[in-house]
Amino acid sequence: MTSALLVRLGEGVRRDQDNLPYQGPSTDTILLGVRERERAHRRRVRAGFALAASLACGMFVAAMWNARAPHASPALGARTASLFDETLQFPDGTTLILRKGATANLESVGAHGARLRLNEGVVHVSVVHTEQSSWDVLAGPYSIHVTGTRFDAGWENETLRISMREGSVRVTGPCGAVALTAPDSSAFRCPGEERPSERPSEGAQRAEPPTALTTVAPEDLPKAEDASTKRPQVPLAPRHASRAITEPIAESAAPKVSASALLEDGDHERLAGRAPHAVLLYRRVRSEFPGTFEAAKAAFLLGRMAEAAGSLSEAESWYERAMLERGFEQESAGRLLELAVQRGDLARAAQRAEAYLRAHPGGPHRAYAESVLRSSR
Amino acid sequence: MHPGGTLLTAHAPMSMPLADFASPRALAGVDPGNPSAGTHVRRGDVGAERTLVENYRAHVTRLLARTLGPVHEVEDLAQEVFFRVFRKLHTVSPPEALPGFVTGVTINVAREALRKRRRARWLKFLGSETLDEVPVADEPSGQVLAFYRAVASLSPDHQLFLTLRYVEGMGLSEVAAATGVSLATTKRRLRDAEVAFEKTMGGPTRCTEGS
Numbered sequence: 001m002t003s004a005l006l007v008r009l010g011e012g013v014r015r016d017q018d019n020l021p022y023q024g025p026s027t028d029t030i031l032l033g034v035r036e037r038e039r040a041h042r043r044r045v046r047a048g049f050a051l052a053a054s055l056a057c058g059m060f061v062a063a064m065w066n067a068r069a070p071h072a073s074p075a076l077g078a079r080t081a082s083l084f085d086e087t088l089q090f091p092d093g094t095t096l097i098l099r100k101g102a103t104a105n106l107e108s109v110g111a112h113g114a115r116l117r118l119n120e121g122v123v124h125v126s127v128v129h130t131e132q133s134s135w136d137v138l139a140g141p142y143s144i145h146v147t148g149t150r151f152d153a154g155w156e157n158e159t160l161r162i163s164m165r166e167g168s169v170r171v172t173g174p175c176g177a178v179a180l181t182a183p184d185s186s187a188f189r190c191p192g193e194e195r196p197s198e199r200p201s202e203g204a205q206r207a208e209p210p211t212a213l214t215t216v217a218p219e220d221l222p223k224a225e226d227a228s229t230k231r232p233q234v235p236l237a238p239r240h241a242s243r244a245i246t247e248p249i250a251e252s253a254a255p256k257v258s259a260s261a262l263l264e265d266g267d268h269e270r271l272a273g274r275a276p277h278a279v280l281l282y283r284r285v286r287s288e289f290p291g292t293f294e295a296a297k298a299a300f301l302l303g304r305m306a307e308a309a310g311s312l313s314e315a316e317s318w319y320e321r322a323m324l325e326r327g328f329e330q331e332s333a334g335r336l337l338e339l340a341v342q343r344g345d346l347a348r349a350a351q352r353a354e355a356y357l358r359a360h361p362g363g364p365h366r367a368y369a370e371s372v373l374r375s376s377r
Numbered sequence: 378m379h380p381g382g383t384l385l386t387a388h389a390p391m392s393m394p395l396a397d398f399a400s401p402r403a404l405a406g407v408d409p410g411n412p413s414a415g416t417h418v419r420r421g422d423v424g425a426e427r428t429l430v431e432n433y434r435a436h437v438t439r440l441l442a443r444t445l446g447p448v449h450e451v452e453d454l455a456q457e458v459f460f461r462v463f464r465k466l467h468t469v470s471p472p473e474a475l476p477g478f479v480t481g482v483t484i485n486v487a488r489e490a491l492r493k494r495r496r497a498r499w500l501k502f503l504g505s506e507t508l509d510e511v512p513v514a515d516e517p518s519g520q521v522l523a524f525y526r527a528v529a530s531l532s533p534d535h536q537l538f539l540t541l542r543y544v545e546g547m548g549l550s551e552v553a554a555a556t557g558v559s560l561a562t563t564k565r566r567l568r569d570a571e572v573a574f575e576k577t578m579g580g581p582t583r584c585t586e587g588s
Binding site: 003010011012014016017020027032033037 | 460
């Protein structure tokens with residue numbers, strides 16, 4: 001019924017519409033409108049691309065911004081990682097991660113470091129090394145001083161456990177002080193005895209034979225303290241790092257250690273900014289292990305340190321010695337060439353350049369040597 | 378048997394009345410004018426776009442006028458239809474599918490216009506008499522105005538199905554093809570639209586009186 005009515009109604013409407021002298025849009029009008037729409041569409045597409053590019057740039061900048069170190073240091077105060085790890089990110093890139101269950105107190109923050117007191121649990125420390133960096137992690141009576149390294153420190157049941165990942169730290173406690181180097185792992189309990197290293201380093205395994213220094217019994221502790229009154233570091237554990245630091249200073253009846261361990265200790269001291277200690281250790285390597293690769297490396301490093309200190313003559317002397325030994329001939333020859341140029345002795349520089357190219361035609365200083373030769377002609 | 382429309386060529390001069398414009402059945406079935414116009418446009422032939430517009434302008438305008446009523450926005454919407462046709466022309470294959478494609482685009486544009494009109498009404502908290510606010514072309518008869526005012530209260534889809542079926546005079550299969558739905562769906566929607574229209578008019582009596 002409705003359909004029939006609608007048919008009649010529709011026919012009437014159609015008839016009326018068809019009778020209108022309706023002027024539809026002309027072809028030109030339509031084409032003009034189409035062109036205008038195309039232009040608008042292109043504008044929209046360009047704007048869309050620009051917006052997408054802006055968003056992409058913004059996201060990239062935001063990602064970079066998040067990736068870089070934050071501007072501000074974390075606020076001082078108590079921290080508890082109750083359910084998840086809590087990360088403390090510092091402007092220089094240093095990160096302290098409180099593992100789940102750990103409680104700590106960020107006691108102070110300075111321009112080049114901070115002091116964190118670990119009340120309980122484990123903290124992962126990753127300190128970016130700079131010339132002035134100085135970070136301290138305190139746990140019970142212990143203090144772990146850091147200049148640049150990665151390690152985990154745990155404080156539980158009055159026991160400090162340290163697992164080194166990279167670099168070295170110095171642990172100071174009521175029983176004395178000790179240096180730890182990666183990959184050492186140690187547990188400290190004071191005034192009780194220190195537990196043996198859980199994951200002894202290669203250097204520690206090499207240490208032969210164990211002496212009174214290798215075990216710190218309660219009755220030995222006063223001795224250690226006595227020693228610490230004379231020297232800042234007193235060994236607590238059987239590891240080459242502590243032995244290396246103390247031996248040149250205290251000149252004690254230390255066990256004989258390997259050249260590589262001594263060299264490693266020297267590197268540690270040098271990187272920690274304690275140049276005199278490093279020099280002593282490198283000299284000891286040369287005196288105790290002459291003719292070895294380690295001795296050549298020690299000579300080279302002594303040269304580098306002298307050069308850094310501005311003693312060019314001394315540096316030259318060390319490089320010349322290293323060049324005569326096995327292992328560091330190429331590097332030493334290159335450094336000698338640079339020193340001659342630094343001194344303005346072009347004739348000697350040309351001689352050394354020629355010698356370098358003859359001995360090491362594919363060496364890293366080849367281009368430099370060639371340029372020296374060209375300029376000298 | 379469905380109500381018939383006038384079967385004429387797609388080439389109609391602008392001064393001719395609506396009745397002289399091409400019927401959708403002409404486009405969908407027999408001779409759409411020049412179905413290969415799309416190929417020429419795609420090839421970038423000089424004047425091909427103009428030819429395509431001239432071939433389909435009358436058809437597009439007529440469909441828009443039938444579905445939307447006597448309103449001035451038809452000109453703007455016709456431009457939009459051809460803009461979309463040119464943008465999507467590369468998807469039309471074979472060339473014989475062009476008339477159906479143009480019809481489909483036109484119906485889509487009309488549907489969007491009806492929805493836009495409805496949204497505007499909601500936003501303005503207006504009643505169903507929105508046609509008063511739309512610029513009206515020429516001087517339509519009272520019957521035309523009354524019809525489009527009545528259908529304006531229906532949903533856009535109902536308006537579309539009613540006008541295509543009863544004003545434009547399409548068959549059920551043509552409505553289905555134009556709107557892109559199945560024949561069964563077309564029948565169901567037409568039935569719903571008729572019921573809604575009946576409610577709007579207050580029953581068949583008033584509808585009859587109105588006509």
